[in-house]
Amino acid sequence: MTSYDLVVRGKRIMTTAGEQPREIGVAGGRIVAIEPLGNGLDGARVIDLADDEVLLPGLVDTHVHVNEPGRTEWEGFASATRAAAAGGVTTIVDMPLNSIPPTVDVAALEVKRKVAEHQAFVDVGFWGGAVPGNLGDLRGLHDEGVFGFKCFLLHSGVDEFPPLDADEMERDMAELATFDAVMIVHAEDSRAIEKAPTPHGARYDTFLRSRPRGAENLAIAEVIERARWTGARAHVLHVSSSDALPMIATARRDGVRITAETCPHYLTLFAEEIPDGATTHKCCPPIREASNRELLWEGLLDGTIDCIVSDHSPSTVELKLLESGDFGQAWGGVSSLQLGLSLVWSEARRRGIGLAQVVQWMASKPADLVGLRSKGRIALGYDADLAVFAPDAAYVVDPDRLHHKNKVSAYAGRSLSGVVRRTVLGGRDVDVSGEPHGCLLRRGSVERVTGAPGAPDAADVPPAPPEQG
Structure with a gap:
C-alpha cells in the first residue's frame, strides 16, 4: 500500500x-x-x-500591499503572511507600491525578493509597476517572473509611484500585448476627482462625494477602450461602482480581454452605516451605498466580476487619524487580509450563496487571473495548499488578535461566521509562531525558500502624504 x-x-x-x-x-x-x-x-x-469542518483549497489573494521594504512599520512580509495563513490564504501577490523602492524595475524586484525570502509564511508572488518612463523595464520585469503590471490613472498617494495618463497607459498596454502580460488598473479619473468636492472633516458623506461613481466609471471606460484598441489583457482593480458593470459585461461580449475584481469591504459594508469620523472605513474608491452593494453581489453572481480579493492596504495607527476622524487627511485603506473568508462567507450565507461559490471567487478565480495553474483547487496534481474551515463556528473581531502589524480594523466588534482552524502549505502545517516555509513565486515557476525569519528592513523612510487605498 x-x-x-x-x-x-x-x-x-x-x-x-x-x-x-x-x-x-x-x-x-x-x-x-x-x-x-x-x-x-x-x-x-x-x-x-x-x-463541523470542511477542507478548502487555500485561498489566493492577488491584491495585497505588504509595504516592505521602506514602510515596514505599516506592514511587512512576516506579519502579512502570518495574517494570511490565519485567514486560510496560502498565496498572496504583493502590489508594487507603498514599498520603497517600488517594483518598477528588475533591481527593485530583487531587493523585494531578498527582503521577503526568509519571512514568507505563505507563498508570495509579485506584481510589477507601470509608471511614466519605465516602458523599457516592462519586458525585463516580465522575464523575471512578475505576474503583470499595475498602474494608476490618478495620484497613487505616494510620490515614488506616479500615475499614467490614458495615452501612456495605452502605450504600455501595446507593449504588454507583445508578450501577453496583463495590465491591472486603479481606475478613477483624475479630472473628475479634481472637480469633485474636496474631502475634509469627519463627515463620511462629504468624503463619499469627493470620490464620485462617475470618476470610476470614466476611468473604467478608458481602460476598456484602450484594451480594445491594443488587444491587451486588462484587469480592473477593486470595483466599487456598480454603474460600471454593464460596460464591463458589454466589452466582454465584444471580445475585449477584460476582467474585474471587488473586495470584502464593498460587499459587506455600506455608506449609510459608516459613522462620521470612522476613518477605519476610508478607502479609495470608497465604500458606497447599500443599493450599490446589492448590485455588486449581482455582478459576482452573473460573472461580470471575476473574483474577490482583499486590497489589504494597511498603515500605521497614527496615519488613520482616529482621534480627529478627518477623512480628508487620513490614509485610505482597509486591512482585512486575515478576515476575508469569514467576511465574505458571513454575507454570502445570508444570501443563500454556497461555500463552493465563495471558494471559486476567492481561490480558483484569483489563481486563474495570475496563471497559477497549481493553486486554488483541491484536485490531482495541485499544490497541497489547504484550509480547515468550520463554516458554522462564529467569533467577534478583536483587532488585538489579528496578526496585522497595526491593530486597526473596520470590522472591530463585528460578529462573523466561519473559523479557519488549520492552514496547510505544500502539505506542511503553517505554524505562525515557528519557522516560515513559504515560497517566492515567479510566473510559471516556484523559487524555493529556506532560512530563518528576520531579514532586515531595507530602509526607514518617513510616510508619504495620505491619499489612496
Whole structure:
C-alpha cells in the first residue's frame, strides 16, 4: 500500500465537484490521490476532519500591499503572511507600491525578493509597476517572473509611484500585448476627482462625494477602450461602482480581454452605516451605498466580476487619524487580509450563496487571473495548499488578535461566521509562531525558500502624504 506524506480524511472535502466525502493523499507537496472516504489511505501524518469542518483549497489573494521594504512599520512580509495563513490564504501577490523602492524595475524586484525570502509564511508572488518612463523595464520585469503590471490613472498617494495618463497607459498596454502580460488598473479619473468636492472633516458623506461613481466609471471606460484598441489583457482593480458593470459585461461580449475584481469591504459594508469620523472605513474608491452593494453581489453572481480579493492596504495607527476622524487627511485603506473568508462567507450565507461559490471567487478565480495553474483547487496534481474551515463556528473581531502589524480594523466588534482552524502549505502545517516555509513565486515557476525569519528592513523612510487605498 502506498504511504503518503499527509492524508486528510473527511466527510466534507471541497473538490471541484463540490463537497464530497473523500480522502486526500499528499506527496512532495502535491495532491496525488483523491479517493472515497473509507478507502484507508495511509500517511506519515493524518488529519481527520471533525464533523463541523470542511477542507478548502487555500485561498489566493492577488491584491495585497505588504509595504516592505521602506514602510515596514505599516506592514511587512512576516506579519502579512502570518495574517494570511490565519485567514486560510496560502498565496498572496504583493502590489508594487507603498514599498520603497517600488517594483518598477528588475533591481527593485530583487531587493523585494531578498527582503521577503526568509519571512514568507505563505507563498508570495509579485506584481510589477507601470509608471511614466519605465516602458523599457516592462519586458525585463516580465522575464523575471512578475505576474503583470499595475498602474494608476490618478495620484497613487505616494510620490515614488506616479500615475499614467490614458495615452501612456495605452502605450504600455501595446507593449504588454507583445508578450501577453496583463495590465491591472486603479481606475478613477483624475479630472473628475479634481472637480469633485474636496474631502475634509469627519463627515463620511462629504468624503463619499469627493470620490464620485462617475470618476470610476470614466476611468473604467478608458481602460476598456484602450484594451480594445491594443488587444491587451486588462484587469480592473477593486470595483466599487456598480454603474460600471454593464460596460464591463458589454466589452466582454465584444471580445475585449477584460476582467474585474471587488473586495470584502464593498460587499459587506455600506455608506449609510459608516459613522462620521470612522476613518477605519476610508478607502479609495470608497465604500458606497447599500443599493450599490446589492448590485455588486449581482455582478459576482452573473460573472461580470471575476473574483474577490482583499486590497489589504494597511498603515500605521497614527496615519488613520482616529482621534480627529478627518477623512480628508487620513490614509485610505482597509486591512482585512486575515478576515476575508469569514467576511465574505458571513454575507454570502445570508444570501443563500454556497461555500463552493465563495471558494471559486476567492481561490480558483484569483489563481486563474495570475496563471497559477497549481493553486486554488483541491484536485490531482495541485499544490497541497489547504484550509480547515468550520463554516458554522462564529467569533467577534478583536483587532488585538489579528496578526496585522497595526491593530486597526473596520470590522472591530463585528460578529462573523466561519473559523479557519488549520492552514496547510505544500502539505506542511503553517505554524505562525515557528519557522516560515513559504515560497517566492515567479510566473510559471516556484523559487524555493529556506532560512530563518528576520531579514532586515531595507530602509526607514518617513510616510508619504495620505491619499489612496
